[in-house]
Each structure stands twice: as C-alpha cells, then as structure tokens.
Amino acid sequence: MNQGNVREVFDYSANTGDLIRKSLNKITGSIDQSGYKRTKYKGKNALCHRLIYTWHHGQIPDHYHIDHIDHDRSNNRIENLQALTPYDNFVKKKPPTKGDNNVYKTKKGWSAKITIDIGTYNTEQEAIEAIAEYKKTIK
Secondary structure (H helix, E strand, O other): OOHHHHHHHEEEEOOOOEEEEOOOOEEEOEEOOOOOEEEEEOOEEEEHHHHHHHHHHOOOOOOOEEEEOOOOOOOOOHHHEEEEOHHHHHHHOOOOOOOOOOEEEEOOEEEEOOOOOOOOOOOHHHHHHHHHHHHHHOO
16 A cells, blocks of 8 residues: 555544545544454555554555554554554563463463464465565564
8 A cells, every 4th residue: 555545545634533535525444353443445454543654654664563652542643653663563562461461371381472463365375475574574
C-alpha cells in the first residue's frame, strides 16, 4: 500500500483518529476480536492503524510494526502511532500482569512462548520465505 492510493480512498479525522471512506463520506472500520480496528481496502481486510500511518508518512518500512504508543489498540490518532522494528516492539510491550506473562508450567519444566503472526500467504513456499525474512529482523 502506498500513501497516494490510501489518500484516494480515505480521509483522516484528526479529532477522532478515524478513517473516513471518501465514497460514502462515513467513518469506516470495526473493532476485531483482538481490539484492532479493521476496514476493507482493495477488497481485503486491513488494519486501520497501518492505513493511518501510511496516510501520514508513506509506505511502512518492510517488516516494521506500527505500534500504539499508549498500548490502546483503539486509539488510532497519528500522534499515538510509531513504526518500530519487531524487536523494539517486543521489548516495549507492557510488563506482563499476573497470569499474563507467556510462561507456562509443563511436565518437563517451565515453557516461555511468544507467538507473532507475520501474515497470510498464497503458498507454503511464500510463508516459509516470509518466516526466513522475519527471522533476519530479530536481534
């Protein structure tokens, strides 16, 4: 996605941090089960915070995450969004609360797990290549 294409489809409300679909002149998007606001863009589901960042700053650098500075996934005001490497986004994460620290007791001991969804791909080979590229971005 590039800035010009995003600006052709959407306007941005600085007051609310919402995207406005130009063709309907209405705020667009709905909150998904993980708390992110999504909308349709070019026939696919897209994260509003990524569209808003692109609307303001242009193309997001490869493999970067768009982070909500205040940890509020519904606050898509541009001043609350920043581009971070996956590593920087991980270390910035809020300290875990009791019972939410990604540590689990197993039969063999304690397991530490982190799951990151880096995308959906048309083929298994594309997904394998995406994982290989993603691994290069982690310190």
